[in-house]
Amino acid sequence: MDFSFSSDQLLFQDNVRSFLLNEVTPERLRELWQSDSGRCAALWGQLVELGLSAITVPEACGGMGMNELDFILLAQECGYAGLPEPLVDTMLVGVPLLAGLDAQHAPLQQRWLARIAEGRARLAVAEPGNPLVSDAHVADLLLLAHGDEVHAVERSAVSLIRNASVDPSRQLFQVQWTPSASTCVASAEQAQHLWAGAFNRGALGNAAQLLGLAKRMVDLAVDYSFERKQFGKPVGSFQAVKHLMANVAVQIEFAKGPLYRAAHAVAHNLPGQAVQVSHAKLACAEAAALAAKNAIQVHGAMGYTWEVDLQLFMKRAWALDKCWGDRGLHKARVRAALFDTGLAIGAGSTF
Amino acid sequence: MDLTYTAAQQAFRAEARAWLAANVPAQPLQSFDTELGFAQHRAWEARLNEGRWGMVTWPTELGGRGCDLIEWLIFEEEYYRAGAPARVNQNGIFLLGPTLMEYGSEAQKARFLPRMATGQDIWAQGWSEPGAGSDMAAIRSKAERVGDHYVINGQKTWSTRAVWADWVFGIFRTDPNSQRHHGLTFILLPLDTPGISVRPIPQLNGLPGFGEIFFDDVKVPVENALGGEGMGWHVAMSTAGFERGLMLRSPARFQETARRLVQLYLANREAADRDPAIAEAVMRAWLDAEAYTLATYMTASQLVKGGKIGPESSTNKIFWSELDQRMHETALSILGLRAELLPEAPAAGDVGQWLDGFLFAQAGPIYAGTNEIQRNIIAERMLGMPRA
Numbered sequence: 113m114d115f116s117f118s119s120d121q122l123l124f125q126d127n128v129r130s131f132l133l134n135e136v137t138p139e140r141l142r143e144l145w146q147s148d149s150g151r152c153a154a155l156w157g158q159l160v161e162l163g164l165s166a167i168t169v170p171e172a173c174g175g176m177g178m179n180e181l182d183f184i185l186l187a188q189e190c191g192y193a194g195l196p197e198p199l200v201d202t203m204l205v206g207v208p209l210l211a212g213l214d215a216q217h218a219p220l221q222q223r224w225l226a227r228i229a230e231g232r233a234r235l236a237v238a239e240p241g242n243p244l245v246s247d248a249h250v251a252d253l254l255l256l257a258h259g260d261e262v263h264a265v266e267r268s269a270v271s272l273i274r275n276a277s278v279d280p281s282r283q284l285f286q287v288q289w290t291p292s293a294s295t296c297v298a299s300a301e302q303a304q305h306l307w308a309g310a311f312n313r314g315a316l317g318n319a320a321q322l323l324g325l326a327k328r329m330v331d332l333a334v335d336y337s338f339e340r341k342q343f344g345k346p347v348g349s350f351q352a353v354k355h356l357m358a359n360v361a362v363q364i365e366f367a368k369g370p371l372y373r374a375a376h377a378v379a380h381n382l383p384g385q386a387v388q389v390s391h392a393k394l395a396c397a398e399a400a401a402l403a404a405k406n407a408i409q410v411h412g413a414m415g416y417t418w419e420v421d422l423q424l425f426m427k428r429a430w431a432l433d434k435c436w437g438d439r440g441l442h443k444a445r446v447r448a449a450l451f452d453t454g455l456a457i458g459a460g461s462t463f
Numbered sequence: 464m465d466l467t468y469t470a471a472q473q474a475f476r477a478e479a480r481a482w483l484a485a486n487v488p489a490q491p492l493q494s495f496d497t498e499l500g501f502a503q504h505r506a507w508e509a510r511l512n513e514g515r516w517g518m519v520t521w522p523t524e525l526g527g528r529g530c531d532l533i534e535w536l537i538f539e540e541e542y543y544r545a546g547a548p549a550r551v552n553q554n555g556i557f558l559l560g561p562t563l564m565e566y567g568s569e570a571q572k573a574r575f576l577p578r579m580a581t582g583q584d585i586w587a588q589g590w591s592e593p594g595a596g597s598d599m600a601a602i603r604s605k606a607e608r609v610g611d612h613y614v615i616n617g618q619k620t621w622s623t624r625a626v627w628a629d630w631v632f633g634i635f636r637t638d639p640n641s642q643r644h645h646g647l648t649f650i651l652l653p654l655d656t657p658g659i660s661v662r663p664i665p666q667l668n669g670l671p672g673f674g675e676i677f678f679d680d681v682k683v684p685v686e687n688a689l690g691g692e693g694m695g696w697h698v699a700m701s702t703a704g705f706e707r708g709l710m711l712r713s714p715a716r717f718q719e720t721a722r723r724l725v726q727l728y729l730a731n732r733e734a735a736d737r738d739p740a741i742a743e744a745v746m747r748a749w750l751d752a753e754a755y756t757l758a759t760y761m762t763a764s765q766l767v768k769g770g771k772i773g774p775e776s777s778t779n780k781i782f783w784s785e786l787d788q789r790m791h792e793t794a795l796s797i798l799g800l801r802a803e804l805l806p807e808a809p810a811a812g813d814v815g816q817w818l819d820g821f822l823f824a825q826a827g828p829i830y831a832g833t834n835e836i837q838r839n840i841i842a843e844r845m846l847g848m849p850r851a
Contacts, residue, residue, distance in 0.1 A: 116764040349849040354842030365778040369757025458722035459715035460540035
């Protein structure tokens with residue numbers, strides 16, 4: 113029993129964190145809001161150079177063959193930085209979905225996975241239940257649902273209608289396309305299985321980003337609580353202000369265990385992973401929601417302005433909260449498992 | 464990361480489970496806040512010690528097993544799963560024991576630890592005073608050095624187990640000119656020392672779980688000071704404090720409460736579902752008990768690898784104490800009109816111990832540092848916010 117990360121995993125996290133803090137600054141995020149695509153080929157290129165586009169790609173396809181547990185701390189850092197590029201969904205959802213297709217699609221897998229690892233192609237993947245596809249406009253290949261089926265459709269075969277989000281970093285599209293036998297890459301039970309796995313991995317990556325966002329909002333609010341002075345003191349010295357932040361810190365601390373256990377369960381394909389992912393998503397989403405609410409309060413009127421950087425992370429948290437299963441969906445999954453399946457619970461049943 | 468138990472850990476669990484199955488009393492003991500119950504619990508401590516299960520993390524020469532913290536968690540899981548009695552000597556084994564191991568002289572360890580392990584000495588704690596609660600550095604009880612003795616005068620209050628315990632530990636002001644955290648000394652003394660009187664304080668359930676201790680020219684040999692004169696604050700607040708915080712409330716306790724809550728809900732589901740908030744609260748109780756368990760395993764894994772526990776551990780007490788309150792509130796909501804009935808009331812039915820647990824849960828956010836103080840600690844030491 114060892115519920116801790118290896119020194120390699122922690123080192124990788126540190127490196128990615130430093131890179132993102134230096135390169136994905138609030139100024140750069142705001143610049144990207146002004147660009148047509150909201151995305152930056154140069155930034156994606158930097159991520160590729162760091163090897164981040166190859167992490168979960170199987171070694172046979174030129175990737176690093178790492179799993180969800182190896183990636184989870186990096187996903188958290190992507191959240192902390194507010195990275196708009198769809199690295200988390202690509203590595204945790206799109207790539208494993210493509211890699212999970214059966215042998216008859218080996219040529220398709222080989223072709224696309226190798227190009228993704230090398231940074232020569234990008235993926236977009238539909239979130240089950242969401243009519244909008246994120247980052248479809250910069251994708252070369254889209255993985256879409258038609259009923260239960262999985263379809264792989266090239267960008268040239270779809271037309272897109274953009275939908276604006278509260279978070280200007282989000283790029284959301286309705287996708288108009290025509291399913292056909294030639295685009296269908298999985299159907300029936302196999303496709304259901306693939307979408308179920310994709311959904312759990314998507315929710316896991318989403319939870320990790322929300323946890324990173326929660327931490328970022330606390331850090332910003334704590335910094336501000338030193339700067340802003342009232343009654344001759346930094347506002348952060350007042351107990352009422354301190355407790356707003358302490359309450360978020362408690363939620364963050366107790367979201368980590370559920371998140372990392374869920375990542376471990378998904379990586380090892382363990383039974384119970386769906387409930388564990390739902391726990392992770394609920395805990396991280398609640399931490400991020402409270403972080404947003406309390407961080408804006410600590411910022412006072414400044415928190416309500418366009419100028420202050422809190423909005424970059426707060427709006428992302430508000431948007432991601434509802435993706436990959438809203439809280440209602442995840443609560444229902446936990447309730448069903450807990451009350452209707454005779455789940456073994458109590459002391460000694462955690463692992 | 465490896466979330467499986469080793470063969471040795473599984474064997475350890477099986478051994479603990481078998482011993483507990485054979486030894487846990489079939490009938491629940493009386494509350495240890497009654498004279499009879501106190502004696503029953505003392506006898507249980509002795510029994511545990513005979514099986515070498517009294518304090519599994521202690522070294523073998525002190526009746527322990529030299530277990531690491533993962534094995535301790537396994538033992539605690541089996542202990543609560545077996546419904547074994549509450550630990551009457553928790554002030555000793557969980558609070559003073561680790562402090563003695565860190566700061567005690569060899570003579571002190573030999574003198575106090577074996578008798579603590581067997582339940583021969585049951586310990587009360589003496590932190591708070593009438594004017595020193597959350598502001599513990601305002602301690603005024605004096606221990607004046609006279610030759611090879613201290614002479615203690617003053618008053619401690621909210622002293623847990625003081626009514627029937629044998630010994631008390633606490634911090635006292637040994638430097639009369641000192642202020643705040645300075646000039647305090649950690650002292651151990653027998654409660655039957657002349658000059659000590661204890662006044663029981665009935666708690667919400669009517670039983671005297673704590674009391675006031677009055678010191679009137681109480682003579683204590685200087686060798687009863689722990690960690691050196693003037694070092695009392697340091698000893699009380701030391702790094703061992705973090706581990707004590709970890710061990711004081713093991714997650715298994717809350718996991719078992721959550722399990723019983725799920726059972727209570729399922730047995731009363733139709734009536735409970737008149738308020739949809741109940742099903743959600745029950746679900747949340749289970750998730751939060753799991754989250755507390757996971758956090759504890761993460762901390763234990765760090766410590767086993769030789770890492771240090773960080774200031775984030777101060778989030779623990781808030782989390783478990785508020786979880787415990789919510790779980791008991793939810794149980795009473797499920798019980799509805801029966802919630803107010805004492806278990807022996809003829810119409811009480813399946814009320815079990817929920818009401819007593821509910822009353823005790825009200826103390827959780829208050830004792831061991833109020834949750835407001837804990838939030839200040841988190842804000843200042845973990846998040847680095849400006850001091851008041």
